[in-house]
Structures are given as C-alpha cells and as structure tokens.
Amino acid sequence: MSPQLVDRATADVARQLSGVSRLGVAFSGGVDSSVLLALAARALGPARVVAVLGVSPSLAADERAAAHEVARFIGVPLAEVETFEGDREAYRANGPDRCFHCKDELFTRISAATAVEHGLDAVAYGENADDVKRPDRPGARAAAAHQVLTPLATAGLTKADVRRIARALALPSADKPAAPCLASRIPHFTPVIPRKLAQIEQAEAALRRLGFTDLRVRHHGELARIELPPEDLRRSATEPLRAAVVEAVSAAGFRFVTLDLAGIQSGAFTRAAMASSPSAQEAP
Structure with a gap:
C-alpha cells in the first residue's frame, strides 16, 4: 500500500x-x-x-x-x-x-x-x-x-x-517520537525564560544518553516531572538506572526528580488551560 x-x-x-x-x-x-x-x-x-x-x-x-x-x-x-x-x-x-x-x-x-x-x-x-x-x-x-x-x-x-x-521513503525521522519545542515543558502562566529552557534541554539530553528515546521533562520550579512511555517507567525506577536518572536530572539544576505515573501526555498543559479558560482559544 x-x-x-x-x-x-x-x-x-x-x-x-x-x-x-x-x-x-x-x-x-x-x-x-x-x-x-x-x-x-x-x-x-x-x-x-x-x-x-x-x-x-x-x-x-x-x-x-x-x-x-x-x-x-x-x-x-x-x-x-x-x-x-x-x-x-x-x-x-x-x-x-x-x-x-x-x-x-x-x-x-x-x-x-x-x-x-x-x-x-x-x-x-x-x-x-x-x-x-x-x-x-x-x-x-x-x-x-x-x-x-x-x-x-x-x-x-x-x-x-x-x-x-x-x-x-526510508526517512531518518520515520519513527521519530514527537518532539515539541522546549517551551512546551513549562506550565502555562509560568514565564518562559532561557534558563528554564536550558535546564530542560540538559536534563532531556542526559536521559537520552541513558537510553530513553521518548520523554518529556516538565519544569515545575525546583521539581522536574519526567514523563515516559509506560514500558519505560518500571525500568527507570529500577536500580542502578534509577540513581542514574536522578543524577542526570539533578545535574541540570533540579532539586527534586519525580516520575509521572500517567506517562507521556502530549499537549497536556495547553489542553488543560484551554478547558479551564475557553476564551483562550479566541486569543490572537
């Protein structure tokens, strides 16, 4: 086909x-x-x-x-x-x-x-x-x-x-997971600043080096909330990988490192904000 x-x-x-x-x-x-x-x-x-x-x-x-x-x-x-x-x-x-x-x-x-x-x-x-x-x-x-x-x-x-x-077409990106911009990891109405973007980039790059290919690091101030596919959640919480995950994300400047048991939620911040404020969809 x-x-x-x-x-x-x-x-x-x-x-x-x-x-x-x-x-x-x-x-x-x-x-x-x-x-x-x-x-x-x-x-x-x-x-x-x-x-x-x-x-x-x-x-x-x-x-x-x-x-x-x-x-x-x-x-x-x-x-x-x-x-x-x-x-x-x-x-x-x-x-x-x-x-x-x-x-x-x-x-x-x-x-x-x-x-x-x-x-x-x-x-x-x-x-x-x-x-x-x-x-x-x-x-x-x-x-x-x-x-x-x-x-x-x-x-x-x-x-x-x-x-x-x-x-x-055998494109290199054929099976590439979705990769929204780094700003999408920051909760709405929390300012987007270069320091936060750099922290997210550093943490996600470190997690990829540990073998995770589909992920998000959500920025909640001192807390990093890691979203992974369900099949990776158990692996990431098992030693010795758990300690490596904590070390990798902490090195980016986060004090607390958490795993979101709900897994990856594409567009979660935007959909939640729009649901609570329908007028946001009409904004320029």
Missing part, C-alpha cells in the same frame, strides 16, 4: 503547489515536516524547495542537528532563520496561545528575510489531517494569518498516513 500512498500523496501535493516557483517548508526535522519536505521535493524538484529551520533557545541542539541530517537525506538545502519569540511579552507570559506567538514570529521572519534571500513565493508547514481536529494548536491560527500552505492536511493525510509515507 505504501508505494501507492506515496504516489497519491505526491500527486496531491503537486496539484496544491501548481504555480509555485520556489517553496519554503517550515521545517523542524519531525516526521510531519520531513514528509512534507520529501513530497514537495518529489513534486517540484529538490532545487525548487528550501527547508527553513527556526533557531532559538527553544530548539534543542539535538533537534537542530537531526533536522540537518533529514534535509541532507532528502537532498534539499536547509536555511536557518534566527527567531526572537523570547522578545515578545505575550510569548514569555506563556498563556495557552504561546504557540501562536512563536509561529507568528517564525512566519514573520521567513517572510521578511528568508523568502527574499531564497526567492520563495510560497511557504508551507507540516500540519496533518489529525492536527486540524485538535483544539490545542494555536500555532495553526498564525499559519492561516500568514497564508501558509498546509498540503498534508488539505490532502487528508492523517498521522498514520504520514508515518507510512515516511517509512516507505
């Missing part, structure tokens, strides 16, 4: 990009943006596509390196654009609409500099058909405001479809 799915998806993307001379793909190295980049390269040709990676303190160094690896594999040039969402008071305030301000900064920077430098006449990003149904993705409003294209969602490609396409 995968070759047919890839061919159909490529044709759908090609139709949506009809008339586009040079496309910029807002790129993170995750599976969604990787598949979009690969399909766009197949549809337009690699020379007419540019991967655009936003770089700021909220992007972990490991994620930055991985994004470059995927772009090289696909054969598309990658342009880095420095973003300054941390200068925005609304972003630092860390309300449920934080992602709006982050994506608005990214798309503004792409339009202001990268599009001119690389001759882009359109920008797309990796929203899929499942994302459209979620109420906790304020970044999508920023994409709409900047007229950013959503080829995967428009083609009706679900997350499962995206994974199948990635595997069929």
Whole structure:
C-alpha cells in the first residue's frame, strides 16, 4: 500500500503547489515536516524547495542537528532563520496561545528575510489531517494569518498516513517520537525564560544518553516531572538506572526528580488551560 500512498500523496501535493516557483517548508526535522519536505521535493524538484529551520533557545541542539541530517537525506538545502519569540511579552507570559506567538514570529521572519534571500513565493508547514481536529494548536491560527500552505492536511493525510509515507521513503525521522519545542515543558502562566529552557534541554539530553528515546521533562520550579512511555517507567525506577536518572536530572539544576505515573501526555498543559479558560482559544 505504501508505494501507492506515496504516489497519491505526491500527486496531491503537486496539484496544491501548481504555480509555485520556489517553496519554503517550515521545517523542524519531525516526521510531519520531513514528509512534507520529501513530497514537495518529489513534486517540484529538490532545487525548487528550501527547508527553513527556526533557531532559538527553544530548539534543542539535538533537534537542530537531526533536522540537518533529514534535509541532507532528502537532498534539499536547509536555511536557518534566527527567531526572537523570547522578545515578545505575550510569548514569555506563556498563556495557552504561546504557540501562536512563536509561529507568528517564525512566519514573520521567513517572510521578511528568508523568502527574499531564497526567492520563495510560497511557504508551507507540516500540519496533518489529525492536527486540524485538535483544539490545542494555536500555532495553526498564525499559519492561516500568514497564508501558509498546509498540503498534508488539505490532502487528508492523517498521522498514520504520514508515518507510512515516511517509512516507505526510508526517512531518518520515520519513527521519530514527537518532539515539541522546549517551551512546551513549562506550565502555562509560568514565564518562559532561557534558563528554564536550558535546564530542560540538559536534563532531556542526559536521559537520552541513558537510553530513553521518548520523554518529556516538565519544569515545575525546583521539581522536574519526567514523563515516559509506560514500558519505560518500571525500568527507570529500577536500580542502578534509577540513581542514574536522578543524577542526570539533578545535574541540570533540579532539586527534586519525580516520575509521572500517567506517562507521556502530549499537549497536556495547553489542553488543560484551554478547558479551564475557553476564551483562550479566541486569543490572537
């Protein structure tokens, strides 16, 4: 089924990009943006596509390196654009609409500099058909405001479809766990500052070196709340690994190290905040 799915998806993307001379793909190295980049390269040709990676303190160094690896594999040039969402008071305030301000900064920077430098006449990003149904993705409003294209969602490609396409194309990110930005680990209405982002990055990188590939380190002041898949929870609490986990996370500056028995909860902070404050969904 995968070759047919890839061919159909490529044709759908090609139709949506009809008339586009040079496309910029807002790129993170995750599976969604990787598949979009690969399909766009197949549809337009690699020379007419540019991967655009936003770089700021909220992007972990490991994620930055991985994004470059995927772009090289696909054969598309990658342009880095420095973003300054941390200068925005609304972003630092860390309300449920934080992602709006982050994506608005990214798309503004792409339009202001990268599009001119690389001759882009359109920008797309990796929203899929499942994302459209979620109420906790304020970044999508920023994409709409900047007229950013959503080829995967428009083609009706679900997350499962995206994974199948990635595997069929043997993309390095095919089985990569979701990796939201570091700011997503900080509870809403708690300020986002570089020191916290650096602590989270250091703790998560140390845990990956211990063999954990899918994880979150939630920042609750002096307390780090580690989220892991259920199969990793027991392993992480068993000696000698337990002591190594505590040491790794404590070295990042946390006084208390805890395991969340509920496991990984994608978007937990944003969904909870929106549920308690429906008006947050209407925020700019």
